[in-house]
Amino acid sequence: MPQVEYKGKVFDVDEDGFIDSFDKWCPEWVDYVKESEGIQELTEEHWKVIHVLQDYYKKHGIAPMVRILTKVTGFKLKYIYELFPSGPGKGACKMAGLPKPTGCV
Amino acid sequence: MPFDPNDIMKDRITDIGPPKYDNFFPPYIKENYGKWKYHEILEPGVLVHVAETGAEVYTVRTGAPRLMSVDYIREVCEIADKHCGGYVRWTTRNNIEFMVDDKSKLQPLIDDLRSRGNWFPMGGTGASVTNIVHTQGWVHCHTPAIDASGIVKSVMDELFDYFGSHKLPAQVRISLACCLNMCGAVHCSDIAILGVHRKPPFVEHDRVQNVCEIPLVIAACPTAAIKPKKVGDRKSVEINQNRCMFCGNCYTMCPALPIADGDGDGIALWVGGKVSNSRTAPKFSKLAVPYIPNEPPRWPTVVQTIKKIVEVYASDARRYERIGEWIERIGWERFFEKTGLEFRHEHIDDYRLAMTTWRTTTQFKF
Ligand code: HEM
Ligand code: HEM
Numbered sequence: 001m002p003q004v005e006y007k008g009k010v011f012d013v014d015e016d017g018f019i020d021s022f023d024k025w026c027p028e029w030v031d032y033v034k035e036s037e038g039i040q041e042l043t044e045e046h047w048k049v050i051h052v053l054q055d056y057y058k059k060h061g062i063a064p065m066v067r068i069l070t071k072v073t074g075f076k077l078k079y080i081y082e083l084f085p086s087g088p089g090k091g092a093c094k095m096a097g098l099p100k101p102t103g104c105v
Numbered sequence: 106m107p108f109d110p111n112d113i114m115k116d117r118i119t120d121i122g123p124p125k126y127d128n129f130f131p132p133y134i135k136e137n138y139g140k141w142k143y144h145e146i147l148e149p150g151v152l153v154h155v156a157e158t159g160a161e162v163y164t165v166r167t168g169a170p171r172l173m174s175v176d177y178i179r180e181v182c183e184i185a186d187k188h189c190g191g192y193v194r195w196t197t198r199n200n201i202e203f204m205v206d207d208k209s210k211l212q213p214l215i216d217d218l219r220s221r222g223n224w225f226p227m228g229g230t231g232a233s234v235t236n237i238v239h240t241q242g243w244v245h246c247h248t249p250a251i252d253a254s255g256i257v258k259s260v261m262d263e264l265f266d267y268f269g270s271h272k273l274p275a276q277v278r279i280s281l282a283c284c285l286n287m288c289g290a291v292h293c294s295d296i297a298i299l300g301v302h303r304k305p306p307f308v309e310h311d312r313v314q315n316v317c318e319i320p321l322v323i324a325a326c327p328t329a330a331i332k333p334k335k336v337g338d339r340k341s342v343e344i345n346q347n348r349c350m351f352c353g354n355c356y357t358m359c360p361a362l363p364i365a366d367g368d369g370d371g372i373a374l375w376v377g378g379k380v381s382n383s384r385t386a387p388k389f390s391k392l393a394v395p396y397i398p399n400e401p402p403r404w405p406t407v408v409q410t411i412k413k414i415v416e417v418y419a420s421d422a423r424r425y426e427r428i429g430e431w432i433e434r435i436g437w438e439r440f441f442e443k444t445g446l447e448f449r450h451e452h453i454d455d456y457r458l459a460m461t462t463w464r465t466t467t468q469f470k471f
């Protein structure tokens with residue numbers, strides 16, 4: 001597994017840049033990934049999406065369906081794409097440290 | 106503007122959809138759109154459509170491997186430039202169709218196609234075996250039990266004679282899917298080639314917690330064979346091997362449950378499906394052979410079994426009868442008898458609505 005070092009932290013990532021384990025997540029990870037996800041500045045709204053994803057994952061063991069994410073955050077899907085240009089899966093879930101989405105994506 | 110990785114949203118174009126289909130209509134198709142009067146199949150691979158305006162359009166259909174290089178596509182374009190005013194189209198079974206608007210242009214096109222060896226074989230019309238709708242196989246997918254391109258090439262080589270002729274009772278659609286996700290048309294084809302596993306997945310306990318969403322894995326199983334299990338201090342899953350029928354759906358959801366296996370994997374053959382509504386309603390294909398081993402690179406057992414089914418059907422079915430209609434007329438016991446295929450316990454449905462497929466009548470043939 002390739003390793004990346006950022007602000008003194010070391011992360012193991014897969015070929016798509018997803019972190020190897022949710023337990024290794026830390027705020028520096030979000031800061032490191034934001035650039036490759038096309039995000040200039042992290043706003044409170046970015047953090048809101050990230051925290052909703054993390055809380056849901058800790059409680060249920062899965063990422064929320066898009067419908068649930070939009071309902072809980074109050075952000076329409078279009079706005080989530082404005083925050084995370086690669087979308088809720090490749091963008092937001094990656095930054096939140098969740099496992100890579102699977103299935104016929 | 107060139108793509109700027111530091112500002113990925115700059116000059117970004119999105120939601121423009123495909124180009125409108127009629128941008129690429131040959132002029133004579135555009136002019137006669139919605140005014141077609143009748144058509145004829147002139148010879149295998151060659152159609153003529155006649156419009157109310159009197160316009161005629163000649164179509165030459167050629168087989169194609171579906172997976173093709175840019176060089177090959179350039180050759181298609183070169184032919185289209187030379188004979189068809191730069192226009193060409195692909196069919197829903199991935200054949201290629203060259204069209205000309207005048208009979209005098211037809212023979213030069215045909216001669217040119219024939220002069221290119223077997224790169225552009227003419228056929229696929231009428232009561233033929235046309236192109237095989239198929240999938241990715243070992244070329245690109247991560248869940249296959251078999252290859253796609255290799256088997257398709259082997260089968261079409263053996264049935265090539267049926268591609269460029271009209272000697273069957275009706276058209277025979279063959280499809281292939283390399284796992285039972287069934288991408289494509291295997292569930293509704295006259296003959297279907299399907300990749301199957303015969304062993305349960307291997308559970309990589311130390312990876313499950315990190316790379317899988319365990320509730321999704323549990324919900325993925327059609328037979329409820331999976332339950333959560335703690336291994337050491339890690340969350341994982343346990344598979345009840347007696348309930349698993351090796352569908353591989355849990356691996357689709359969870360990369361830590363690999364299922365592919367060189368010895369276990371192989372091919373099931375299905376028969377009797379159709380999608381059209383002509384004469385009888387559309388049908389699902391049904392299991393004919395539960396398992397044939399993978400035999401790359403030419404898969405001789407599969408090829409010979411399919412050939413046998415086609416030959417028995419060709420000699421026994423009535424005109425216009427699709428394989429499924431023929432089997433329903435003679436009965437499944439006669440189908441197994443005539444083809445010499447072995448009837449095994451795997452043929453008997455045992456999933457949920459299975460009872461509807463058992464025989465609840467005394468009508469059968471010895
Ligand atoms: C949701 C809509 C549709 C679906 C799912 C669909 C699906 C299919 C499938 C699975 C086949 C292969 C049939 C076989 O194995 O025998 C097929 C063939 C074909 N379909 Fe469709 N189809 C649709 C709509 C249409 C429409 C609207 C048209 C024409 C206006 C069309 C024209 C054709 C033709 C011409 C073929 C035969 C092509 C050949 O043999 O080369 N289809 N379609
Ligand atoms: C009034 C207009 C049309 C009618 C009533 C019509 C009718 C039919 C029928 C009944 C078939 C089935 C033939 C068979 O299975 O033996 C067929 C096949 C076909 N038609 Fe048409 N058609 C019309 C116009 C067109 C046009 C404008 C095109 C495209 C330029 C077209 C393309 C095809 C193709 C690709 C097939 C499949 C031939 C084969 O696989 O044997 N049709 N058509």
Ligand code: SF4
Binds near residue numbers: 247284285
């Ligand atoms: S049929 Fe299965 S293995 Fe083949 S391309 Fe589709 S998902 Fe992949």
Ligand code: SF4
Binds near residue numbers: 305364
């Ligand atoms: S392979 Fe299919 S049947 Fe077996 S455990 Fe996985 S999902 Fe269930």
